[in-house]
Amino acid sequence: MQEPFRTVASHEAEGGREIAVAVRNVGMDFDGIHAVKNASFDLPKGRFLTILGPSGSGKTTLLRMIAGFQTPSSGEIFINGEAVSAVPPHKRSIGMVFQRLALFPHMTAAENVAFPLKMRRRDARTIPDRVERYLALVRLGGYGGRRIHELSGGQQQRVAIARALVFEPDLLLLDEPLAALDRKLREEMQLEFRRIQRELGVTTINVTHDQREALVVSDDIVVMDQGEIQQKARPIHAYRQPRNAFVANFIGVTNFIAGTVRSISEEGDVSILRGDLVLAGKIGDPVNPPAEGGKASGAIRAEQIRLAGDAAQLSKLDCVLAGTVTDTIFEGERMVYEVACAAIGDEVIRVFDHDPATHTQFEIGESVFLGWNARDMLVFR
Amino acid sequence: MQAARTAYPLKWRIMDALEGVAAAIWPARFRRATPYLMLLPAVLLVGLLVLGLIQIADASLRTLDTTTFQFSDDYSIANFRRALTEPLFLVVARRSLIAALIVTAVTLIFAFPYAYLMVRTASPGLRKFLLIALFLPFFIGQVVRAYGWLIILGNQGMVNEALGLVGVAPMRLIYNYPAVLFGLVQYMLPFAVLMLAPALTAIPEELEAAAGSLGANWVRTFIHVVLPLARPGFIGAGVVVLTLSLTDFAVPAILGGGSQDFVAIAIYDQFFRTSDQGLGATLALMLVALGSILVGIVFALFGAGTLAMGRSRA
Numbered sequence: 001m002q003e004p005f006r007t008v009a010s011h012e013a014e015g016g017r018e019i020a021v022a023v024r025n026v027g028m029d030f031d032g033i034h035a036v037k038n039a040s041f042d043l044p045k046g047r048f049l050t051i052l053g054p055s056g057s058g059k060t061t062l063l064r065m066i067a068g069f070q071t072p073s074s075g076e077i078f079i080n081g082e083a084v085s086a087v088p089p090h091k092r093s094i095g096m097v098f099q100r101l102a103l104f105p106h107m108t109a110a111e112n113v114a115f116p117l118k119m120r121r122r123d124a125r126t127i128p129d130r131v132e133r134y135l136a137l138v139r140l141g142g143y144g145g146r147r148i149h150e151l152s153g154g155q156q157q158r159v160a161i162a163r164a165l166v167f168e169p170d171l172l173l174l175d176e177p178l179a180a181l182d183r184k185l186r187e188e189m190q191l192e193f194r195r196i197q198r199e200l201g202v203t204t205i206n207v208t209h210d211q212r213e214a215l216v217v218s219d220d221i222v223v224m225d226q227g228e229i230q231q232k233a234r235p236i237h238a239y240r241q242p243r244n245a246f247v248a249n250f251i252g253v254t255n256f257i258a259g260t261v262r263s264i265s266e267e268g269d270v271s272i273l274r275g276d277l278v279l280a281g282k283i284g285d286p287v288n289p290p291a292e293g294g295k296a297s298g299a300i301r302a303e304q305i306r307l308a309g310d311a312a313q314l315s316k317l318d319c320v321l322a323g324t325v326t327d328t329i330f331e332g333e334r335m336v337y338e339v340a341c342a343a344i345g346d347e348v349i350r351v352f353d354h355d356p357a358t359h360t361q362f363e364i365g366e367s368v369f370l371g372w373n374a375r376d377m378l379v380f381r
Numbered sequence: 382m383q384a385a386r387t388a389y390p391l392k393w394r395i396m397d398a399l400e401g402v403a404a405a406i407w408p409a410r411f412r413r414a415t416p417y418l419m420l421l422p423a424v425l426l427v428g429l430l431v432l433g434l435i436q437i438a439d440a441s442l443r444t445l446d447t448t449t450f451q452f453s454d455d456y457s458i459a460n461f462r463r464a465l466t467e468p469l470f471l472v473v474a475r476r477s478l479i480a481a482l483i484v485t486a487v488t489l490i491f492a493f494p495y496a497y498l499m500v501r502t503a504s505p506g507l508r509k510f511l512l513i514a515l516f517l518p519f520f521i522g523q524v525v526r527a528y529g530w531l532i533i534l535g536n537q538g539m540v541n542e543a544l545g546l547v548g549v550a551p552m553r554l555i556y557n558y559p560a561v562l563f564g565l566v567q568y569m570l571p572f573a574v575l576m577l578a579p580a581l582t583a584i585p586e587e588l589e590a591a592a593g594s595l596g597a598n599w600v601r602t603f604i605h606v607v608l609p610l611a612r613p614g615f616i617g618a619g620v621v622v623l624t625l626s627l628t629d630f631a632v633p634a635i636l637g638g639g640s641q642d643f644v645a646i647a648i649y650d651q652f653f654r655t656s657d658q659g660l661g662a663t664l665a666l667m668l669v670a671l672g673s674i675l676v677g678i679v680f681a682l683f684g685a686g687t688l689a690m691g692r693s694r695a
Contacts, residue, residue: 102591
């Protein structure tokens with residue numbers, strides 16, 4: 001089992017850093033259902049990886065296998081070059097922040113943080129100092145004597161982080177610990193996770209269904225769906241160059257227009273035909289490109305579409321469609337228009353208008369024009 | 382008319398009428414008294430018990446004249462003096478008390494793994510089996526069960542026959558102290574499991590996983606996480622088993638075969654054999670006092686556990 005990994009470790013990952021976690025062809029079956037299928041990825045030391053996916057995508061199962069609470073049905077997980085499938089959780093050097101935090105209610109904050117040090121039989125004389133240092137790191141200096149139920153939700157989060165980090169684990173795992181928080185606190189804690197992770201440089205794997213969180217906190221994102229890894233990329237790449245329709249749809253707000261492929265060029269330009277309408281775009285996934293004459297769909301982000309009351313204002317754009325506003329949704333920082341376009345069978349296209357102050361406001365029922373550039377439309381099979 | 386009926390269905394009209402009647406009988410200004418009204422049946426019941434206790438207290442202060450079989454008209458503490466000085470009663474009291482303590486400890490030790498498995502098992506089939514096995518003994522009365530043990534453990538019982546097959550001479554397995562303890566533990570086990578299970582259910586499984594990931598093996602997880610968090614369940618189960626064993630009648634009477642009397646049997650003898658209601662009442666009062674002191678000590682040392690309904694959780 002050691003052999004295949006040495007070859008992995010010998011070629012160093014991007015940035016020339018050592019690989020902390022290597023997931024190799026890992027699968028997990030529950031009663032014949034494939035919760036995780038053939039998952040593989042490398043995580044270099046010190047990086048923050050987020051496994052992003054909807055519920056039931058297998059992301060938590062994958063995390064639990066890395067933590068050691070479940071044993072893979074197939075494949076192997078390597079932590080610092082060692083195969084860990086046979087290693088129980090308490091013998092792995094992994095700090096985990098649980099979904100419901102799992103703080104010990106019968107202990108104080110300091111006792112919770114001291115717990116992993118005591119269990120790992122660290123020198124008892126150094127424990128109080130170290131506990132205080134890590135409480136300070138999570139900005140809870142002086143709160144050590146508090147009972148868990150005397151702390152606010154955000155403070156409990158911080159205790160859980162300190163407890164997971166205090167024994168300086170090789171790996172930090174976050175199992176959607178922020179899911180239950182209100183939005184304001186969640187966004188604050190996201191930045192807090194990022195700050196602490198950068199300060200300590202601890203390799204981190206985070207699991208979430210919140211695409212915003214994934215984009216904000218991570219160095220890398222692994223997008224999962226139906227047990228399979230859909231894409232592993234940096235946040236900006238996952239957003240701008242989604243590898244397939246699922247990723248394009250799951251991250252951001254994306255409109256899909258289905259059609260048949262009319263032509264494909266060497267350079268990756270595709271044009272698809274929808275009724276009489278010809279839509280130009282780029283190949284989204286070079287590994288799995290659409291075939292000429294085959295079905296395909298063009299994906300266009302809501303923020304890449306311009307909206308105007310008259311077609312002349314959009315003359316510089318490659319594709320312009322006429323439509324009728326069916327709904328306007330005010331979201332504070334932006335206005336979302338839903339526009340039904342006759343050319344694509346009255347399908348609704350969603351458009352963001354980020355600066356309503358200087359733009360014309362459109363009302364429901366108003367006739368408008370939509371336009372976008374061909375390079376912004378990604379075509380997937 | 383049709384439209385009105387669908388908008389305001391008959392069921393609502395009936396509810397309105399009932400509410401009207403209720404308001405006539407118990408106007409809104411009496412509402413503050415409603416909780417006390419609900420408490421009334423319980424208060425009546427406890428009141429009757431208190432009356433009975435007063436009567437017992439009265440009886441305990443009257444001595445029996447053995448020549449006339451009449452109770453004295455004046456009060457004296459002679460019965461209490463007898464109860465505290467006569468060696469028989471002291472032997473019986475000590476036997477009951479030690480039995481209650483041993484039975485409580487042993488029962489809790491046996492009940493915990495059972496309750497833990499029942500709560501934590503991933504298999505619904507096993508959980509159902511354990512639950513049914515737990516409730517089955519409740520359908521068979523305590524007396525029948527004790528007789529069952531007589532048959533199994535008797536001189537010609539199954540156990541001795543099985544021992545005979547491997548060449549062990551028949552042993553006296555009943556009518557002794559260990560037999561009574563055994564019967565009591567067997568009888569108390571379901572109560573203890575039932576008291577422990579909710580306390581264990583209240584411990585999130587994630588806590589045990591967390592302890593594991595923080596470096597604790599299962600032994601240390603058990604000692605540092607499960608045991609302290611299950612404490613309310615242990616206290617609740619312990620108090621129930623302690624008081625039930627201390628005051629038990631049938632098991633020591635049947636499995637003890639007259640040689641292993643508990644306090645409850647001594648009280649029975651005073652009331653129905655020697656007809657000394659005074660002394661019987663005295664022993665009953667002292668048993669109540671002993672039980673109360675024991676429970677008081679447990680509460681003082683460990684808190685009220687699950688019996689505090691979560692109020693004392695600090």
